[in-house]
Amino acid sequence: MGGQRDELDLVAREFELQRxxxxALAQRMLGSAAEAEDAVQESWLRLSRSETEGIENLAGWLTTVVSRVCLNMLQSRGTRREDALEDYDAPEAAFGPEQEALLGDSIGAALLVVLDTLTPTERLAFVLHDMFAVPFEDIAPILGKTPAAARQLASRGRRRVRGVDEIATDRDRQQEVVDAFLAASRGGDFAALLELLDPDVVVRADAIGITMGAEPEVRGAQAVATTFAGRAKAARPALVDGLAGLVWTTGGVPRVVFDFTVVDGRITAIELLADPGLLGELDLELRG
Structure with a gap:
């Protein structure tokens, strides 16, 4: 009995570290502090009832559970939120200072109104990938879709949130960053790579990429710069679903796609995609 209690206490402490x-994740998805608290509490209830010994990555497990709870809540709203937007005259007044502080500068009341116009799946894909750098391979099972389909949902959400003009600006900025990354990687310019990488950058490879010799995950600017310095000589610039990336081909056939997430001029994530089925679903266009 005491052992079970000790284990539950340990799980509770680990959960509090993630709370x-x-x-923040739930509030960005739901736009409501109260609903976000309900979603987080539901994730704790599910965790407390689960066999925790089989959970290898608690943070990832909780992200999945909270995301699914939020998705169910968004879908249960139906059209109530979109209908309400027609009478929404003063969005800034709808959110108090505590909520605005939690949401942070990246998502104020006005953006929440725009997010409410997205479908639940668009909103979840956009928030998880663009705001929390969750790879599409992890988002896909939550949505019950392929990684490529999850990518398209996030892309549609991004266009609706930011507008066509801003997307064009982001695309140009990302192309500059990716081109600079490729040049620094080929030239072995470690310092230049560090300048381009976010301190918490993460590189993830899919299952096929791992069988080809890639590390499953590399975190931190120093480690990522070390991984890429002097490499990528065979990579070619490409557009990946309309955004700048890199691709390695053999015989004209794409073998590995390097998909970049760029935030404020720095690379926050790189996904190494090598699954032939996924690559076949991507919109790839070689540049240069």
């Missing part, structure tokens, strides 16, 4: 991130 702030889960609350």
């Amino acid at each position: 702030g991130r889960l609350q």
Whole structure:
């Protein structure tokens, strides 16, 4: 009995370490502090009832659970939120200072109104990938879709949130960053790579990429710069679903796609995609 209680206490402590991130994630998805708290509490209830010994990555498990709870909540709203937007004259007044502080500068009341116009799946894909750098391979099972389909949902959400003009600006900025990354990688310019990488950058490879010799995950600017310095000589610039990336081909056939997430001029994530089925679903266009 005492052993079970000790184990539950340990799980509870680990959950509390994740609570702030889960609350921010849920609030960005739901736009409501109260609903976000409900979603986080539901994730705790599910965790407390689960066999925790089989959970290898607690943070990832909780992200999945909270995301699914939020998706169910968004879908249960139906059209109530979109109908309400027609009478929404003063969005800034609808959110108090505590909620605005939690949401942060990246998502104010006005953006929440725009997010409410997205479908639940668009919103979840956009928030998870663009705001929390969750790879599409992890988002896909939550949505019950392929990684390529999850990518398209996030792309549609991004266009609706930011507008066509801003997307064009982002695309140009990302192309500059990716081109600079390729040049620094080929030239072995470690310092230049560090300048381009976010301190918390993460590189993830899919299952096929791992069988080809890639590390499953590399975190941190120093480690990522070390991985790429002097490499990528065979990579070619490409557009990946309309955004700048890199691709390695053999015989004209794409073998590995390097998909970049760029935020504020720095690379926050790189996904190494090598699954032939996924590559076949991507919109790839070689540049240069």
